[in-house]
Amino acid sequence: MANAEASSSAEPPPAHFGPFKFCPLCASSLETREICERPRLACSKTDCDFVHWENPKPVAVAVVATKEGVVLTRRKYAPEIGTFCLPGGFIEKGESAQEACIREVLEETGLQVEVVSHLGVYPSSDANELIVVFHVKPVGGHLSAGEEVLEVGCFHKHDLPPDIGFDQHRAILEAWFAIEVLHLQPIFTSGS
Numbered sequence: 001m002a003n004a005e006a007s008s009s010a011e012p013p014p015a016h017f018g019p020f021k022f023c024p025l026c027a028s029s030l031e032t033r034e035i036c037e038r039p040r041l042a043c044s045k046t047d048c049d050f051v052h053w054e055n056p057k058p059v060a061v062a063v064v065a066t067k068e069g070v071v072l073t074r075r076k077y078a079p080e081i082g083t084f085c086l087p088g089g090f091i092e093k094g095e096s097a098q099e100a101c102i103r104e105v106l107e108e109t110g111l112q113v114e115v116v117s118h119l120g121v122y123p124s125s126d127a128n129e130l131i132v133v134f135h136v137k138p139v140g141g142h143l144s145a146g147e148e149v150l151e152v153g154c155f156h157k158h159d160l161p162p163d164i165g166f167d168q169h170r171a172i173l174e175a176w177f178a179i180e181v182l183h184l185q186p187i188f189t190s191g192s
């Protein structure tokens, strides 16, 4: 494993909130009602149509493939503080998933990357997120831990850290290493 530790100790960003209590349109209280076949928080005022739909938040995540292994970051903030995960983060308004992926990798790992391919979409029902995964390759920069992570390092399949923070990230890594093995060891070889 090659790694680099962060030195900054910035305050955690406010990424997680409790249930909403008031309508963001008219400030009346919210109530739970059956709407479109599900219980949902909606405005209690009769002439306000606000419904809190709670659609999953999209997250862009990267498999940064290098000769030294796949890049993982050690988490500085909740949830799963201190565990390792793939670099990534929430897609900003106006950003494509690819742009968000490239930006998050640079912010967290110091690496400039290009998207090689889209690997898949993973649900995260407990966090109400939808994880969009890309295979990216480094094209510049140098590996260094950004302000939002504790540490960054490269890991091969045989030396992955035991404390991968999220089941989805572990599943993504397993899927990636299965593809990587297929690339290295084709089923059909010339002469067979």
Ligand SMILES: [Zn+2]
Residues within 6 Å of the ligand: 023, 024, 025, 026, 027, 028, 043, 044, 045, 048, 049, 050
């Ligand atoms: Zn309202």
